[in-house]
Amino acid sequence: MTSVVSNDPLLRADLNGIATLTLNRPAQRNALSIGLMEAIIAEFDRIKEDAGVRVVVITGAGTCFCAGHDLKELRADPSRAHYEKTFALCSTMMQRIVALPQPVIAAVHGIATAAGCQLVATCDLAVAAEESHFATPGVNIGLFCSTPMVALTRAVSRKQAMEMLLTGEPIDAPTALRLGLVNRLAPTPQVMEEAVDLAVEIIAKSPLTLKLGKQAFYAQAELGLAAAYDYASQVMTENMMALDAQEGIDAFLAKRKPEWKGC
Known part of the structure; x- marks a missing residue:
């Protein structure tokens, strides 16, 4: 959605108490590389101490929100230590969202799959484009979405989560709204506007x-x-x-x- 040209894996823009974090790896569908996850964690640590930030909005550059882990990076080093580092880092990042004093809103367009779906489920609130889709498709490649499962089972009912995890089939935005994975839907061009409107409503509170x-x-x-x-x-x-x-x-x-x- 954001089209800013930059080599940084994460972009931050602050305006009127809202810090917008943009996952900026559009060519990789904003896959969560180690570098991107480290950048997100570092930014959360800065935001935690920033009294000027009242709400955080997370979105993605390009045509989608987040396609999950960077599988090419994962397979580039097939060592246990590398896998443990990657998944532990992702878990740390998700827990930073929960621990952050400020509410965090996901503004989702395109797809949010695997760890990308986990990110949506972890955020306090989510606004999704009407054309967006969500999935935990790891089972299709022999890698059960175990860490995304943690957030998903805390956001939707167990049977709905299990169906997504066992089949890997995507759900559309209206279904995600019905299941409670997202809060609001908007036409794709208005997703950020809707997320900002929600943030402004929250900022009015103590x-x-x-x-x-x-x-x-x-x-x-x-x-x-x-x-x-x-x-x-x-x-x-x-x-x-x-x-x-x-x-x-x-x-x-x-x-x-x-x-x-x-x-």
Whole structure:
């Protein structure tokens, strides 16, 4: 979708609190090489400390979002150490998204396959082009999409995830929306616009509340019911003690717009 000419595997552009990260290997369908994954991790580490960034949008240059791992790079060094490094690096990258204080939105066009589908499933939100497709097709080449499975099974139902994993067959964008893999659909030319609109809607909220809420969302999901409620109650109490919660409630009662302080 982005057509900027650059040799960098990852591009970043900041505007009005939104950091847009563009996977920039269009000739390789934005395959996740070691260099690209390292660049993404490094950028997330910078964004984590950047109070000026409120939301992150991830998209891809060229005709697709991301085709997964770079298979040519994988096979160029058929050693166990190389494979372990590649998959561990990818897992680290995905976990950086979950740990990032800022919400992350995938803006998807073309295809998102294998680790590319994993990336969509890992992002907090996703906007997809109406013509886009998603798949975990590793089974077709003898390589089960085991790491993409981790994110996929946390985004859609187990049986739907299993069907995608066992058959390798792609699903279209309306199906991805119905299954909960993506949040919104848009015509291909308007995907980034829709993603930015979603980001702007989020930016209007308290940054502290968003940080607390995102962290709590993923933490409670790993707990049993009683432990989840105990944990969430503690988070609610902590949130209520924050100035932004007090300001938000007072503004609501006074029928005025809140002025967030981020604390």
